[in-house]
Amino acid sequence: MSKNVLLLETVADDALQMLKEASDMNILTGYDEASLQSQIQNNRIDAIITRGKGQVRDSLMQQLPELKVISRCGVGLDNIDVSHATKRGIKVVNAPNSNADTIAEHTIALLLMLQRNLYNAVTMVKENRWADRGTYIGDETHGKTLGIIGMGNIGKKVAKIATALGMNVVYWSSNKENVPYTFLEFDVLLKTSDSISLHLPLTSKTENLIDVSALSKMKPTALVINTARGGIIDQNELFNALKAKKIAGFAADVLALEPPDKNDPLVPLENVLITAHLGSLTKTTYTKMCTMTVENTLAILRDEAPMANCIFNREKLGIG
Structure with a gap:
């Protein structure tokens, strides 16, 4: 069965192409509240990918019982409720050291x-x-x-x-x-x-x-x-x-x-x-953060091993 990956924000072109080429994945977009709610109501969501603005709080997780992965194309996790994700057994992925x-x-x-x-x-x-x-x-x-x-x-x-x-x-x-x-x-x-x-x-x-x-x-x-x-x-x-x-x-x-x-x-x-929070927005780093995150998200959804240390709440989830 194909997995549904919900994007809360745009990602680098190379990363988006990786998702498009994944025949076992469907790409959904929820760039605003209306489209987000539509996707939630009409689809099973297996993974969420966001950058820095898309908020993933417990109120959203409660609506997504099949959610397995929340991924952030970057390092900081201010916009993700990691503690509630951990309690729900949802893996939180970031791109460590990418920036x-x-x-x-x-x-x-x-x-x-x-x-x-x-x-x-x-x-x-x-x-x-x-x-x-x-x-x-x-x-x-x-x-x-x-x-x-x-x-x-x-x-x-x-x-x-x-x-x-x-x-x-x-x-x-x-x-x-x-x-x-x-x-x-x-x-x-x-x-x-x-x-x-x-x-x-x-x-x-x-x-x-x-x-x-x-x-x-x-x-x-x-x-x-x-x-x-x-x-x-x-x-x-x-x-x-x-x-x-x-x-x-x-x-x-x-x-x-x-x-x-x-x-x-x-x-x-x-x-x-x-400066306008653009330190990571060089072409090289932005692409690296997004492709790294997508690669690891796909690996987890396919029950494959992602890169070391990309799962932020690894220890709390008992993941080796």
């Missing part, structure tokens, strides 16, 4: 843009203000201390690039890692780092980890970079710290609310650089 290189690059690019004030420098020329070069203020990263919060796959790659740039790398993580960088207690890292880069998942323990207390411990010259999840930072307190010049700058690819409200006061600040 580490591109997010590390994006992190360093934001750091360099902020440290060297490149956005304003480029804008100066585009606006025919070459003579304003005398007002330019920037600095180099070489010799400065980068504090990495979260030394996972991405944190390690950021550290490697930063070291090549001549930065001194220190880190804090929930567990000490076997890395050639100095582990510091959280508060010590905040006090000693010239730049701080966040590489943690968003959980109940990390939500608003960078709060008014953490911000108050940073140097007034400190730069904060966030390419992890917006909710790790208390955005109101971040705005207050930047406005009062208690820290020097902020660059991010993520915000607590995406897209931001048009009146969000953080976005227009001169010492703030924000």
Whole structure:
């Protein structure tokens, strides 16, 4: 019997072609609420594939008694209720380590843009203000201390690039890692780092980890970079710290609310650089995330072995 795979969002062309060529699979699409409900009411759903926006909560799972797999074309699982999926015996699949290189690059690019004030420098020329070069203020990263919060796959790659740039790398993580960088207690890292880069998942323990207390411990010259999840930072307190010049700058690819409200006061600040959560949207990485996810989803539906570590709730499901 053919299996029904429900797409909540579009996927890369190569991944979609893989699904189309799978003769034992039917592709269903639920890109909006109306089409989603229609598919649920008229079809058995064996697997769901989403990216970052399609929400898979318990209320949806309750309507899908045959659901075997929920797959996310990416790494973070904020949009999937993993705990309820685990209780229901549904495998939650992601694409581990698929975006580490591109997010590390994006992190360093934001750091360099902020440290060297490149956005304003480029804008100066585009606006025919070459003579304003005398007002330019920037600095180099070489010799400065980068504090990495979260030394996972991405944190390690950021550290490697930063070291090549001549930065001194220190880190804090929930567990000490076997890395050639100095582990510091959280508060010590905040006090000693010239730049701080966040590489943690968003959980109940990390939500608003960078709060008014953490911000108050940073140097007034400190730069904060966030390419992890917006909710790790208390955005109101971040705005207050930047406005009062208690820290020097902020660059991010993520915000607590995406897209931001048009009146969000953080976005227009001169010492703030924000990109639209596109760090993983390079052609290479986007295709890799989607094809990897589809390959593993098909394998599971066919009772074949998927790649190692792609099942996020593997241990809770008792899967070897």
